[in-house]
Amino acid sequence: MTDTRPLALRIRRHVVEMTHLGNSSHVGAGLSMADIVAVLYGRAMRVDPQRPDWPARDRFILSKGHAGACVYAALAETGFFPVGKLKTHYQDGSDLSGHVSHKGIPGVELSTGSLGHGLGVGAGLAYGAKLDGADWRTYVVISDGECDEGSNWEAILFAGHHQLANLTVVVDYNKIQSLAPVDETLRLEPFAEKWRAFGWEVRECDGHDHGALADTLSTPPEDKPLVVIAHTTKGKGVSFMENTVLWHYRSPQGDEYQAAQRELGVES
Amino acid sequence: MRDAFVRQLTEIARKDAKVMLITGDLGFGVLMKFAEELPGQFLNAGVSEQNMTLLATGLALGGRTVFTYSIANFPILRPLEMIRNDACYHNANVKVVGIGGGFSYGALGISHHATEDLAILRSLPDITVVAPCDLWETEEATRALVAQPGTAYLRLDKSHATTSEGSKRDFALGKARVLEEGDALTIVSCGGIVQEVLDATAHLRSEGHRCRVLSMHTVKPLDKEAVLRAAQETGGIVTVEEHTLDGGLGSAVAETLLDAGVAPRAFKRIGLRSCFSSVVGSQEYLRKVYGMDSQSILLAAREMLSLSTVSS
Numbered sequence: 001m002t003d004t005r006p007l008a009l010r011i012r013r014h015v016v017e018m019t020h021l022g023n024s025s026h027v028g029a030g031l032s033m034a035d036i037v038a039v040l041y042g043r044a045m046r047v048d049p050q051r052p053d054w055p056a057r058d059r060f061i062l063s064k065g066h067a068g069a070c071v072y073a074a075l076a077e078t079g080f081f082p083v084g085k086l087k088t089h090y091q092d093g094s095d096l097s098g099h100v101s102h103k104g105i106p107g108v109e110l111s112t113g114s115l116g117h118g119l120g121v122g123a124g125l126a127y128g129a130k131l132d133g134a135d136w137r138t139y140v141v142i143s144d145g146e147c148d149e150g151s152n153w154e155a156i157l158f159a160g161h162h163q164l165a166n167l168t169v170v171v172d173y174n175k176i177q178s179l180a181p182v183d184e185t186l187r188l189e190p191f192a193e194k195w196r197a198f199g200w201e202v203r204e205c206d207g208h209d210h211g212a213l214a215d216t217l218s219t220p221p222e223d224k225p226l227v228v229i230a231h232t233t234k235g236k237g238v239s240f241m242e243n244t245v246l247w248h249y250r251s252p253q254g255d256e257y258q259a260a261q262r263e264l265g266v267e268s
Numbered sequence: 269m270r271d272a273f274v275r276q277l278t279e280i281a282r283k284d285a286k287v288m289l290i291t292g293d294l295g296f297g298v299l300m301k302f303a304e305e306l307p308g309q310f311l312n313a314g315v316s317e318q319n320m321t322l323l324a325t326g327l328a329l330g331g332r333t334v335f336t337y338s339i340a341n342f343p344i345l346r347p348l349e350m351i352r353n354d355a356c357y358h359n360a361n362v363k364v365v366g367i368g369g370g371f372s373y374g375a376l377g378i379s380h381h382a383t384e385d386l387a388i389l390r391s392l393p394d395i396t397v398v399a400p401c402d403l404w405e406t407e408e409a410t411r412a413l414v415a416q417p418g419t420a421y422l423r424l425d426k427s428h429a430t431t432s433e434g435s436k437r438d439f440a441l442g443k444a445r446v447l448e449e450g451d452a453l454t455i456v457s458c459g460g461i462v463q464e465v466l467d468a469t470a471h472l473r474s475e476g477h478r479c480r481v482l483s484m485h486t487v488k489p490l491d492k493e494a495v496l497r498a499a500q501e502t503g504g505i506v507t508v509e510e511h512t513l514d515g516g517l518g519s520a521v522a523e524t525l526l527d528a529g530v531a532p533r534a535f536k537r538i539g540l541r542s543c544f545s546s547v548v549g550s551q552e553y554l555r556k557v558y559g560m561d562s563q564s565i566l567l568a569a570r571e572m573l574s575l576s577t578v579s580s
Contacts, residue, residue: 102358109329111357114349120319121354124326131308132330151350154319 001043004210007077008038012237013264014073014086020257022090024098028235028247030070033141033172036230037074039213040139049079052106058136059125061110063118064143064172068100071108080107116149118142119169123159126167126225137220141170145177148186159225160199167225168217172207174234176245195227207232238263269424269460270298270367272403276410277335278302281309287414288327292320292338299337317342321350321362328360333414340368340380344389344421355419356394363413365422369399369459370510371545371554372426381545382423387515389421390488396441397488399423401462402431405485408439416441427460427551431483442486444494450478453569454498457508458484458517464555465508467562468569477573487517495524504534504572508565510555513539534572538565
């Protein structure tokens with residue numbers, strides 16, 4: 001089985017460098033889901049970087065579009081476009097916008113940035129594939145804070161009702177949203193029970209354990225959609241960014257940037 | 269209009285399995301035939317307009333042409349961000365159909381008065397905005413929107429105009445339809461309220477004034493050429509819309525003229541003055557209350573004709 005941990009490390013280094021160069025936010029959100037994206041692109045999904053429009057490809061949607069840097073890094077590292085392009089992220093005239101965009105970027109299915117959109121579009125893709133009898137799957141990564149959006153629950157209700165067994169949602173459950181912990185903002189717990197009540201198969205795992213992620217993503221149920229509640233740490237991989245609200249917004253600069261890259265094994 | 273649309277769409281969908289219709293749990297007695305005949309091409313998304321629009325985008329990205337269907341403001345205002353970010357930005361084949369343009373559901377109150385839709389939707393990039401005036405245009409527009417890739421909004425009306433058989437030819441999106449020829453004035457309108465315009469111009473004709481009547485069924489992209497010609501060839505322009513004056517058809521016509529540096533000899537917009545239409549009643553009644561019925565159009569045109577006579 002492919003070891004996807006080196007891919008995740010490279011993604012983390014890019015995320016830190018891209019948010020540093022762009023003086024941009026959301027480094028914590030990108031680090032939180034680096035392992036999820038590495039397992040999806042490196043192992044779980046059927047994609048071909050040489051054929052980004054291959055009709056039989058699995059579809060990936062990042063609904064928490066603010067973590068776009070993480071997906072751009074995964075796409076570049078898996079060969080969808082040159083790694084050098086990542087340095088243009090957030091720069092004047094670039095098509096690598098802060099929130100993930102599909103225009104001019106091979107491999108991005110859906111531009112997002114406003115929360116609560118990706119799951120519904122994913123449900124539409126899955127419903128269409130089911131009508132066609134096609135065997136590709138749709139994967140959607142959503143955030144925990146994003147579950148405040150009512151549109152997500154409309155889509156969750158729909159996918160459960162229509163038993164969209166070709167749809168997998170991964171929740172990057174790092175328990176911190178924009179301004180405060182999820183528990184202090186709008187409590188999601190009992191979270192798994194909510195999904196179950198809407199007709200979904202629920203699996204939980206450590207969202208940084210690649211083996212556990214791969215296991216929970218494999219052999220999806222045949223009669224209902226699958227949600228993987230991936231317990232993650234916001235800012236994972238850089239000690240001083242972990243579990244802080246601050247690093248949802250702060251951009252790594254100066255000594256903090258050097259320290260972050262050192263922790264990720266980058267020689268300065 | 270609604271029945272003409274459903275009839276036409278059913279015909280298209282019979283031949284094209286990729287054409288799909290999604291409703292937001294509305295269309296009792298109207299969509300049943302489509303649903304029964306083409307179950308694989310019909311979906312009731314439930315009372316969830318945001319998800320309906322997202323589903324439509326996903327289905328469209330997967331290769332389908334998807335019509336979303338609901339009444340008045342429901343398929344537009346609640347999921348506006350989905351129309352903008354998901355459908356339009358991805359050039360998805362999503363055709364949003366709003367049944368009950370303007371005061372079609374006049375007695376139901378302001379929640380059901382679709383009076384800002386044209387202005388809001390025409391401000392979005394990569395969308396076609398269509399408001400047919402009669403059953404013929406409704407059928408033609410439905411066919412044309414299926415044939416044209418990308419996102420569109422189709423505003424349907426409870427009322428519809430009765431137009432001459434001779435004017436029913438060569439429908440093209442973005443091309444105004446001449447309902448009556450003349451040079452005294454040009455009246456530019458869209459939607460079922462065109463009937464009020466035709467009633468007014470019949471009076472004017474009996475008074476010796478032949479007016480040009482344009483059905484501007486495509487509000488976006490606007491037929492600029494027809495607007496400029498109206499300014500250059502006729503005595504003035506009156507726009508009539510069952511819609512707010514803030515940013516609607518009249519605004520589009522005015523912008524076109526000013527941008528081109530072409531001044532009509534006279535200009536007047538008829539529509540809803542920036543206010544909530546809190547009075548309720550039938551479509552016919554509300555047109556009178558808000559000064560957009562045939563009598564109001566007639567008075568405005570007469571005034572403009574007398575001004576134009578004085579100035580020349």
